[in-house]
Structures are given as C-alpha cells and as structure tokens.
Amino acid sequence: MVTKRLLKGLPEDADLRRADSLAREIFSDVANKWALLIIEALGERTLRFSELRDEVEGVSHKMLTQNLRMLERNGLVDRKVHPTVPPRVEYTLTGPGRGLLAAVDAICGWTHQHLGHIEGARRRFDA
Amino acid sequence: MVTKRLLKGLPEDADLRRADSLAREIFSDVANKWALLIIEALGERTLRFSELRDEVEGVSHKMLTQNLRMLERNGLVDRKVHPTVPPRVEYTLTGPGRGLLAAVDAICGWTHQHLGHIEGARRRFDA
DNA sequence: CCGCATCCCTGGGGATACTG
DNA sequence: CAGTATCCCCAGGGATGCGG
DSSP: OOOOOOSOOOOOOHHHHHHHHHHHHHHHHHSBHHHHHHHHHHTTSEEEHHHHHHHSTTOOHHHHHHHHHHHHHTTSEEEEEEOOSSOEEEEEEOHHHHHHHHHHHHHHHHHHHTHHHHHHHHHHHTO | OOOOOOSOOOOOOHHHHHHHHHHHHHHHHHSBHHHHHHHHHHTTSEEEHHHHHHHSTTOOHHHHHHHHHHHHHTTSEEEEEEOOSSOEEEEEEOHHHHHHHHHHHHHHHHHHHTHHHHHHHHHHHTO
C-alpha cells in the first residue's frame, strides 16, 4: 500500500503534517499539463531549449522557461549551460525525473488506449 | 514502446492526426491538479459530492462540479443520482477511470518517495 | 443536498522588447 | 540562442444566490 495522504488527512504528528504539505506542493507543481508534456518530451533524450519549444506543441516561451525552472528547482531536470556563443543550454531528466517519466508514459499510454471509449462517452454525454 | 505522439508529430495521414488531436485534448483535460486529485480521492470507493469536497483539500464547489462534469463526459466517472429528498449524488470511477487511477497512484507514490531529494534540490537551488 | 448561473476580480499567461 | 522583464488582457476560478 502506497503512502498516499495527498487527501485531507488527520493532523496526527507535526512531522507528518509537514511532509504532507510538502507532498501536496510538489503534486501541484508537477500535476499540470506543461510540466508533464515537457517531461514526456525529454524522455531519455537531452534537448536544447529551442528543441523543446519545437517539440512541445503550443507551449509559449514563457511557460516553457517557467516550468523548466520549476522542474530544475525540484531536481527533476538537469540544466547544462555551455559557455559558447551563441549560448547552448541543454536539459536532461535526472534520476527522479525519469521516475516520474514512467508515470507520464503510463498516462499517455492510457490516453491512447481509451481514445475510442472516451470519444463514445463524449458523444453520449453531449446528447 | 508506447504510442506517444502527444508531442509535435508529422502530419502523416488524416485519421492519425485526428486521433492525435483528440489525445492531446484528453491529456489537457486530465493532466490538471484537480482532476487528478479527484480521481485519487475516489479510488475504489463511491463518494457523494459533499464527501468529495471534504476529501479533496482546498477544492472549491465550482471547481469540483466543473471537473466532475468533465470526468463524467469523458467516461471516467459514473454519476448516480438518487431521486430522494434531499438529493443524493454518488460518484464512482468507471473501468477506464480506474485505469487512470493506477497512474495517479504512481505519481503519488513517486512524490512521497522523492520528498527528501526534492527538498534538498530546492534548498540548493534557492541558494 | 446538489448544481447552475451570475458577478467580479485576480493572476495566469501571451506578446514584445532588451541583455548577455 | 537563452533568459528576463514589462505590459496587458482575458479567462480561470472564488463567492454568492436561486432553483430543483
């Protein structure tokens, strides 16, 4: 049984409460469209900033930097700056980042698996 | 190898492109904080609207209904209305919904597993 | 109890321009 | 090329109230 407790939990002891609030914070960071798409785009590869922007459909310059900073801050991506001119910055998933990648892959797989069911459900609902 | 293609893909043929755009749409629906927290809250249980609101920390009435509608529309949750007074509405994950639950559980597990690493990474980054 | 509609406001996020 | 900063606008989302 996985330790969940992202849900409303009883206070219990102080350390647990800190851990929970931290967990919820991380979850909120990570559980958003752009972050997950960036992780999926990186996969096992190393990509430059501009490559990422090309790879992630519809992401704006700002959202990309913002999310990359966040992911870097949480230790999910590694940012390597090459001191050349013009600059060259490369992003790679860290070990923990690749751990999350597995979950994202699962979601992507799930999505494609249920395309048909979902399309049907929508049609029924919209009627 | 999972069929991904949530990333910027070459057009190829028309049907594939439709499927891709649908997949991205679903992904955008599903890859958001509240939707995932609701799925996690439901788990294998059946919950009433008000129970869900109590269970999901910080969700507003509006966000909850909105996301529940969306999940219902996509066939991930089943909504059962008991014609009593006062009304009683119960939400349950469908089969596909439980499929997604597995992925969400994975994310929750991942989060707790890496709390320490992330906390450290943050401290280093913020310096 | 549940859910819709309305109002209102904040801040998310796009576009643009400038620096290294 | 990559990143930061600034401006600005619209929609996300909170609060409230009514209806079933």
